[in-house]
Amino acid sequence: MSNRTINIGLCGFGVVGQGVYEHLNSKRQALRELLCVDMFVTRIAVRDLSKKRDVEIDESSVSNDPIAVATDPSIDIVCELMGGTEIAREVTTAALKAGKIVVTANKALLCDHGRELFSIVREFGGHLLFEASVAGGIPVIKAIREGLVINDFSSIYGILNGTCNYILTRMANEGLSYQEILVEAKKLGYAEADESLDVDGIDAAHKAVVLAYLAHGKWVDFKNVRLMGIKDVSQEDIRFAKDNGYAVKLIAVVNKERERKALHVSVLPTLVEKTSSLGSVDGVYNAVSVHGDVVGETVYIGPGAGRHATASAVISDVVDAAKLLIFRGPEGRFPIIDLAPKNGGCIEVSRPSEIQSRFYIRLVVMDQPGVMAEIASIFASHQVSLASVTQKEVPEKAERASLIITTHSTTEEAIQRAVVDLGCLATLEEEPFCMPIGTIS
Ligand code: NAP
Numbered sequence: 001m002s003n004r005t006i007n008i009g010l011c012g013f014g015v016v017g018q019g020v021y022e023h024l025n026s027k028r029q030a031l032r033e034l035l036c037v038d039m040f041v042t043r044i045a046v047r048d049l050s051k052k053r054d055v056e057i058d059e060s061s062v063s064n065d066p067i068a069v070a071t072d073p074s075i076d077i078v079c080e081l082m083g084g085t086e087i088a089r090e091v092t093t094a095a096l097k098a099g100k101i102v103v104t105a106n107k108a109l110l111c112d113h114g115r116e117l118f119s120i121v122r123e124f125g126g127h128l129l130f131e132a133s134v135a136g137g138i139p140v141i142k143a144i145r146e147g148l149v150i151n152d153f154s155s156i157y158g159i160l161n162g163t164c165n166y167i168l169t170r171m172a173n174e175g176l177s178y179q180e181i182l183v184e185a186k187k188l189g190y191a192e193a194d195e196s197l198d199v200d201g202i203d204a205a206h207k208a209v210v211l212a213y214l215a216h217g218k219w220v221d222f223k224n225v226r227l228m229g230i231k232d233v234s235q236e237d238i239r240f241a242k243d244n245g246y247a248v249k250l251i252a253v254v255n256k257e258r259e260r261k262a263l264h265v266s267v268l269p270t271l272v273e274k275t276s277s278l279g280s281v282d283g284v285y286n287a288v289s290v291h292g293d294v295v296g297e298t299v300y301i302g303p304g305a306g307r308h309a310t311a312s313a314v315i316s317d318v319v320d321a322a323k324l325l326i327f328r329g330p331e332g333r334f335p336i337i338d339l340a341p342k343n344g345g346c347i348e349v350s351r352p353s354e355i356q357s358r359f360y361i362r363l364v365v366m367d368q369p370g371v372m373a374e375i376a377s378i379f380a381s382h383q384v385s386l387a388s389v390t391q392k393e394v395p396e397k398a399e400r401a402s403l404i405i406t407t408h409s410t411t412e413e414a415i416q417r418a419v420v421d422l423g424c425l426a427t428l429e430e431e432p433f434c435m436p437i438g439t440i441s
């Protein structure tokens with residue numbers, strides 16, 4: 001057995017950083033048996049040196065200078081676990097330019113700067129590993145990159161944000177408001193430091209952009225992602241879902257249109273059949289359904305956020321990084337991700353205007369004669385055919401009615417146009433709320 005050691009620098013020692021530290025220590029013996037090396041966290045960078053931590057650490061290993069940790073010649077593997085896109089970009093760039101292998105859990109960083117970071121990887125011969133950036137503890141990056149490498153992917157969709165799924169599940173089971181549950185999700189370490197990234201759907205969109213890159217070799221510009229979060233999902237929507245055999249889930253979709261070879265990415269609250277593979281995935285769990293031309297559909301389910309699940313994914317990359325160092329040495333690394341765009345040359349990115357779906361629309365209107373006719377004519381003018389209309393009184397608001405409308409299959413573009421026209425109705429009391437029914441077709 002070799003007596004070699006591998007030194008790890010943790011830039012960030014919050015929820016994920018402390019989980020990685022804890023499990024690297026508790027599994028040291030198992031890792032030694034697997035790799036014939038000892039792995040130690042020898043340097044840690046934090047923002048606030050006086051903050052109390054959950055795990056005991058040697059104070060002398062801690063600094064508030066993440067660049068110094070990232071470029072320290074004694075450090076073999078740098079874990080960027082800080083979050084954000086500014087310092088994280090500087091730290092990752094500095095480490096890659098210093099020839100380190102970098103492991104990151106930061107999907108925002110990859111989404112905003114992935115193109116640039118991978119070009120640094122190519123130029124300087126390092127590696128950037130990112131298993132923990134999508135779907136927490138589910139090894140979906142390795143599945144797509146390695147296990148499904150021969151496939152062309154027509155669609156990848158799923159629940160990619162643990163915080164939102166935790167909130168929607170508890171809203172459905174306990175009737176609580178999303179704000180109350182968000183406080184719990186923060187305490188449990190599921191939510192981002194800036195929780196609006198979660199509830200506004202941005203975090204799921206970052207992850208979908210990373211999946212699109214993995215599957216198609218194309219960085220989708222964030223402005224082309226059709227995006228809506230869960231803040232406007234009401235108890236009325238959840239009741240409708242329950243009464244009709246659905247669950248409301250925040251669903252991210254990466255879809256490649258066969259004919260135009262166009263790539264669409266969207267993140268939307270969606271009515272998913274409760275008995276489907278995604279409909280029964282509750283709490284902090286994520287689920288990803290991957291459709292490959294050779295394999296067919298594969299589905300991955302597991303904890304999507306939290307200290308331990310995320311540490312599991314980060315450490316899987318640390319182990320890959322250690323193998324690169326042990327078996328090839330720092331000078332002779334081989335790429336473990338195919339950086340050349342798979343179909344990048346012939347895929348265009350566009351908004352998902354042509355995706356067909358059924359839709360659910362909730363409107364609050366003045367309860368007056370002729371309102372229903374006006375609404376019906378707006379849908380008709382956009383060739384949207386209605387499947388059902390349910391009207392209810394709004395108990396606390398006299399003379400107002402809540403309308404729940406479902407449509408037959410139509411395009412995203414037609415429904416958006418109809419919603420814009422509905423928004424101009426003088427009798428409308430609240431912004432229309434709209435979501436697809438079913439995932440994609
Ligand atoms: P967190 O608990 O907020 O921890 C962030 C850590 O980074 C803290 O230790 C903080 O220092 C440190 N930090 C921030 N800015 C710094 C700076 N300028 N200089 C030095 N240190 C700095 O965040 P987290 O939940 O661990 O998430 C970390 C990353 O993992 C994020 O990219 C997140 O998106 C990703 N991720 C999180 C989860 C999850 O379940 N939480 C799952 C998957 C991926 P202080 O402690 O001193 O403030």
Ligand code: HSE
Pocket residue numbers: 133135136160161162163164190191192198203304305306
């Ligand atoms: N805030 C993220 C989530 C962490 O809730 O899914 C995991 O990426």
